[in-house]
Amino acid sequence: MSRAVTVVLVDAAGRPLGALPPFEVPDPWWQQVASIVDGARRRHGVDVAVLRLLDADRPHPPGGHVRYLAQLIGAPAGPGAAGGVPLEPATVDRAPHPLRQPWAQVGGPARSVAWAVDELRRLGRPVTAVAQQRTWNLSAIWRLDTPEGPAWLKQLPTFAPHEPTVLTWLTTRSPLRARPVDQGVGVGADLPGDANSLSTEEGIEAGPVVLAVGEEGRVLLEDVPGEDLxxxxxxxxxxxxxxxxxxxxxxxxxxxxxxxxxxxxxxxxxxxxxxxxxxxxxxxxxxxxxxxxxxxxxxxxxxxxxxxxxxxxxxxxxxxxxxxxxxxxxxxxxxxxxxxxxxxxxxxxxxxxxxxxxxxxxxxxxxxxxxxxxxxxxxxxxxxxxxxxxxxxxxxxxxxxxxxxxxxxxxxxxxxxxxxxxxxxxxxxxx
Missing domain, CATH: 3.90.1200.10 (Aminoglycoside phosphotransferase (APH), C-terminal lobe)
Incomplete structure (x- = not known):
């Protein structure tokens, strides 16, 4: 199963520019946008940051024909064109919405990526490439390549901001580090180390390493090589x-x-x-x-x-x-x-x-x-x-x-x- 996508473009001020001609992407899941960004670049020679879902021709994912709003990266070549590509007319409701997440707003992806790039530079890891991976109501995710390997920027919604707290507790010796149990049950009275180290004997760690935590739900994570199982x-x-x-x-x-x-x-x-x-x-x-x-x-x-x-x-x-x-x-x-x-x-x-x-x-x-x-x-x-x-x-x-x-x-x-x-x-x- 695949998706047909229409990418409606806006400029840095949020002004509608029009829509790229529809194209197919191989993955059917609406929140996956890496193939959309790649398709816009390969097919039409433009760089975009996908902001959010606009609508679809079916009531729920996966598949179908899906429209997205995306911000054009770089100045448009002229009215009704982007990078020399003629754009189709498209209407977009420009009204703000109180529940819109920061990464779904014009300029939001750029602000988040800039924060992550600064944090990695501070850690001595200059960023050589950035690739948007996912955007939907529950998260936005980018991969940032560095000479020491990739890092991952994840941004969380306002109604579920606690993942960095949990990951920090799991993987560092923070003030919230787990300590021996004393609640009337015979558990863990003499377990040394932090919670992450406890799981390594099975070859399974409790969570990825947190590199930095920022505002608006941003968390920067160390890479975990491999595949989701x-x-x-x-x-x-x-x-x-x-x-x-x-x-x-x-x-x-x-x-x-x-x-x-x-x-x-x-x-x-x-x-x-x-x-x-x-x-x-x-x-x-x-x-x-x-x-x-x-x-x-x-x-x-x-x-x-x-x-x-x-x-x-x-x-x-x-x-x-x-x-x-x-x-x-x-x-x-x-x-x-x-x-x-x-x-x-x-x-x-x-x-x-x-x-x-x-x-x-x-x-x-x-x-x-x-x-x-x-x-x-x-x-x-x-x-x-x-x-x-x-x-x-x-x-x-x-x-x-x-x-x-x-x-x-x-x-x-x-x-x-x-x-x-x-x-x-x-x-x-x-x-």
Whole structure:
């Protein structure tokens, strides 16, 4: 599957110039823009910075014909032309929107890249090339090449700014560094070092190295060579689960400090209030019974005896990146403080039932050893329908925080997640 794209250009003052002739790009996912930037340069000889999605000919990704707004880099050759390329007439709503992210505004990409270039220069790493990779409502990403290897600039939305806090805690000896647990459970009393070092015995690190943190959600990250491990099998996932368990153990004693530093607090029945608040205004009829009993279910979950911890929030294999020598858990933007069972459920999605059961059994054995008296299997059973219910609330939070033109990214996710939650709750009730 591919995409057809139309790139509507504006100048440095935000004045519409017209649209480049439509062209095809090989990747179907709307937020991926590297191929758009490359296509504009190769096909039409112009350099652009993609700002945001304008509209599409289908209600949701992937594929289709998609229009983007992009800022022309360099002065236009004349009215109705860019770099000598005739432009087609195009209309653009130039009105500002209060939910528009900084990188989606004219001049926004240039300001972010300039900050990253300055930070890398300060670190003795002059930038030799910059390549825009992604832009959508949840992030903007650029690769910056240096003689010492690439670095990555990621910019986060105003409604989810806490990833740098989590990464700093995971990978440095900061004031928020994890320390031995002292919460009435037998976990991690004498674990040395920082949280990142705990996971290296499985060859999996807890997060990429933070090089700098700036304003407007900017974070500069060290490169992680390799590939994202989408489709990884049982063995890789079992290794991720074992490494992640050690990070979660170490975070038990730091949850209050993480929450104080801005990491979302979804502990206990507080999760229920958080879910209901974000789903207000959405049709939740399909999951009404689950929502009505949610607080009772969360109290039963608490009685299973597992401690609250740092939760990745989206721990699928695609968020593990690396090669045979090194693997790193990436993309902690959905992290929160809450129940550790959320991550094992996400990690085992897509495995066949026997393989998933083996990974969950090993996870449960680790928690029984480190938190004596807990009941991890019962906790997972109780949490299974809550996981997609939380995701429905996350998608609703995204919709509430983005401008309407970008709603197609998530608008269908809310009812789909609610339906899955209801189905899992019904299956558990009839088992």
């Amino acid at each position: 989408y489709g990884a099998g049982e063995g890789v996932r079992a290794g991720v689960a074992a490494a992640h368990h050690r990070v979660q153990l170490r975070s038990v004693g730091a949850v209050d400090r993480l929450v104080a530093a801005g990491v979302p607090d979804l502990r206990g029945v507080g999760l229920g209030a958080w879910v209901r608040e974000r789903l207000a205004g959405h049709d939740v009829t399909v999951a009404a019974r689950l929502l009505d009993g949610l607080d009772k279910r969360l109290r039963r979950l608490r009685d299973c005896g597992l401690p609250d911890t740092l939760v990745h929030g989206d721990l699928h294999p695609g968020n593990v990146r690396g090669d045979d020598a090194r693997r790193v858990v990436i993309d902690w933007a959905d992290a929160f403080v809450g129940h550790p069972g959320f991550d094992i459920l996400r990690l085992t999605e897509g495995l066949d039932a026997p393989a998933a059961a083996r990974v969950v059994d090993a996870w449960a054995d680790r928690w029984r050893a480190d938190a004596p008296g807990c009941d991890p299997r019962r906790a997972v059973d109780l949490l299974r329908p809550v996981a997609p219910l939380r995701l429905a609330a996350v998608y609703a939070m995204f919709l509430a925080g983005i401008e309407p033109s970008e709603h197609p990214y998530h608008v269908h996710d809310v009812p789909a997640a609610l339906a899955q939650a209801a189905e899992l709750a019904q299956a558990a009730d009839t088992a």
